[in-house]
Amino acid sequence: MTTITMKSFFDYNFSMDDRVLSDICGNILPQIHLYITKLIIEQNSIERILTINYPQLYSLSLINFEEKILFQYLKDHSILRDLINQITYLNIDIQNAIIPQLSEITSNIFALILSLTKRLIHLNFCHLFSHRRTWISIYYLPEISHMFSNLTQLKINVETFFDCLYLLDGLVRVNSNYIDGIQLNDDILIHMPRLKKFAFSINTGAIIENTKIRLQSNEDIRNSFIRRRYGQVGSYVFFKQMEEIGHCHIYSLPYQFEHFFGLSNSFHFQDVIYDKVRRLTMNDIALPFEHQFFKLISYYFPFLKELTIFNGEGQKDKQDSLTLIIFPHLIFLDLNSHVDYAEQFLLAKKTHLPCLLDLCITYESLTILTNNFITDPMHFNCSQIKKLHINEPFVRPKTFHKYFPLL
Structure with missing residues (x-):
């Protein structure tokens, strides 16, 4: 054939x-x-x-x-x-x-x-x-x-x-604020006695309209899986205080899916390598994602091809001596967030992106990062980019092609 x-x-x-x-x-x-x-x-x-x-x-x-x-x-x-x-x-x-x-x-x-x-x-x-x-x-x-x-x-x-x-x-059956091990067991597993394997990745969002409702903690979620036939399970929970929105992610381990959605600073690394994940979405409105956190991401998610970041908080730790981070397979990067994340990923001294081809970013972040396209283009991870997504009209400056020679 x-x-x-x-x-x-x-x-x-x-x-x-x-x-x-x-x-x-x-x-x-x-x-x-x-x-x-x-x-x-x-x-x-x-x-x-x-x-x-x-x-x-x-x-x-x-x-x-x-x-x-x-x-x-x-x-x-x-x-x-x-x-x-x-x-x-x-x-x-x-x-x-x-x-x-x-x-x-x-x-x-x-x-x-x-x-x-x-x-x-x-x-x-x-x-x-x-x-x-x-x-x-x-x-x-x-x-x-x-x-x-x-x-x-x-x-x-x-x-x-x-x-x-x-x-x-x-x-x-809905009588809990997050989907947990008890609901998975009572609504699925007990009805499927011949089921040999159950791999899952479930995100639950909860909007708190009644202040008397208590959202489950991560410990509550973990305890709901004890003595049930799931094998190893991962979970994390975070609460957006200002928006009164809770989020919970439960998933079977080893993680079997290509997309990992909604990772925040509440995520606990458990010596589990997420080698199946190709697309990661990170979201946190309360705390910034720091350089060392991205270092952990590059280690625990070694084969990422696509990374999307939603975070309006600026980084606190900006030491020049921070170790270089490498994302060897990253192709697509969405940085419609605080300008610090453009600096984190596009400055070659902070992050190495040998395969980056597709970038989403604001024009304001580009102008701040490059000092209105005056800084030496060799300092940035832009020379291989073939697609640039900027959701606003702009006029290319004369030096634009030096930063993006393939566009």
Whole structure:
């Protein structure tokens, strides 16, 4: 079997050259289609690839589709519908907007796939790439749990815990302010006695409108998992006093997911290496993220590709003697925060970013950091950047290209 794969620095599958695709579909596929077992198809090539049957096919990946177009194909394309019924492995990847929104169409695509398939044992639904932020709501859909009795592995992002329970055909019980070990056990595990493995990462937010409500502490959360069949579990809790908002994150260890969301200064490092995580979102409105904290991040999250920071607090510790931090795999960096984090990551003497290609930042932070683009460009981690996102109009100064020569 021959595989042709072309990827960008974000792991996207590029569309194949049209002449190459025409040659493959016209001359090669008709000769080998009886023997093909795996197919990866993107939106622009599906019409030419799915003109013949693939009787030995067991694995299909539909990559980089617009949701409306994919939904239409699943409803009307007879060969695709037959293949969905035939295969045992299916991967779905749907394009999403810059600001992701909950989509009814995407939810309906999920339900339609379940109704079409009879042999599927592995389904990855919009969970192929860490930079895709697609989630669905299935709580309002007709009962679907009976549709995937053969599934042994399902990867999916759902909007709420209710969706998770509905997916598992559980009973909803809400009498705690955070989702904890007790609720997971009573609403999921006791209903699934044959479940062999349960990996989870659950974020809960709580808005305190009644001052008499006491939010659970991190110790309370940890105690709720004692003597239950979860294996090792991590958790952290923090409370935003001014906004009266609480946040809790519970997750199974070792951590199995590519995205780690909402990490704050309340996070406790437990000698656990999060080597599966590729996308990290950090958020704290009470305390700044200091240099040494980022040093720990680089150690405990060694394979980060994308980092987003939300923090309006300036750093307190700015010693010049601080050790250099290295993020060897970081490609995407979002610094729409206090200017100190632009200094932390873009000054070469503080942080080394050998792979940085995509940067989100305010123009004000750039002008402050570079002293209106006068400081020596060699001091900054900008020379390899290919994409720059600034959410405001600006006029490039004459020296701009010295800092960003690839733009």
